[in-house]
Amino acid sequence: MDESVVVAPDWLATRLEDPQIRIVDVRDAWEYEGIGHVPGAVSIPFDSYRDESDVDRGTLPGADAFAALLSEAGISPDDTIVAYDDTHGVFAARFVLTALEYGHDDVRLLDGDYSAWNRAYETTSDVPEIEPTGYEAEPLSREESPLVDLETVEDALERDALFVDTRDTHEFEEARLPGAVRFDWREAVDDETRRLKSEADLEALLDEHGITPDREIVLYCNTARRISHTYVVLQALGYETVAFYEGSLTEWLAHDGTIETGPVVDE
Structure with missing residues (x-):
């Protein structure tokens, strides 16, 4: 990792x-x-x-x-x-x-x-002394950022991009982007240790879903919170072509984007 x-x-x-x-x-x-x-x-x-x-x-x-x-x-x-x-x-x-x-x-x-x-490890209730800074943000350009917009997502649907939906089964069945595969973000976590699964286990799990490093991947959920976790996991594993649909399904539905519904065979 x-x-x-x-x-x-x-x-x-x-x-x-x-x-x-x-x-x-x-x-x-x-x-x-x-x-x-x-x-x-x-x-x-x-x-x-x-x-x-x-x-x-x-x-x-x-x-x-x-x-x-x-x-x-x-x-x-x-x-x-x-x-x-x-x-x-x-x-x-x-x-x-x-x-x-x-x-x-x-x-x-x-x-x-x-x-x-x-x-x-130990924890504390002591609050550290803080000396404020003059932090200045330098936002990434659209070309540098992994975040993609509606138009870019529409274009990706015309290519061989793999759309990965990180939500729960019932959400996925209610509405999803065409051709999307479901990968619940929590699958990456070991419930007992509360930590990420091993690198080997994660790679095997992702491979089972067809989420491989050679694919162009577009992540989405409802409001781009859950995909943040999956994005970090994929980055830690060395995936290079991962797009982050910030608007996610909320924006897609608001613009009457095409969807699929219902269960998927072998889901």
Whole structure:
């Protein structure tokens, strides 16, 4: 697993005193304050970097708003950010995607969540002292970004692109993009350890779904949260041609895009 994308708890545990490793807890503020957190972590709740008012594509909060969040958290552009939640990493993965989109070079997902960390390492209720920074975001260009729009998705449907739907079965059967395969994002997680499955197991699992590195892959869900997790997993495994449909099915349906319904044989 590529450590520039996903890091294990023991990797982080040996770097808690490194001033350039900034740990971000994206759970609700009451969880951060009341339950405890990874030592040194700052609180940037999920709702604070998600905006459904069309300020930017999909639910992105806008570069200025995101930069203000990182400034208040004392984070600088050169820092290595490690994000976590307590929901198998799906909310933290959305933070990772958002930070990458706004130009932060080194942001990683903690393999596992708060509960997984708590099984092996200490936690704390102490809030670190924060010195605000003047963070300036540098959003990726449309050419650099993995995010794709409606028109690009329509074009991809005309090619041999593989559309991957990361939602639940009932959602998939109610409406999906034509030809899509379903890969529930949670399939990548080991329920017992709360961490990602092994690299070999993940590769075998993805292969069973036809999700292979040689394919052009387009990810979607409803509002681009769940695909963030799958996107990070594929990046950690070295997949290179992965597009991220930020508008997802919500935008597709709003524009009367063609859909398929019903169960799929052998699903």
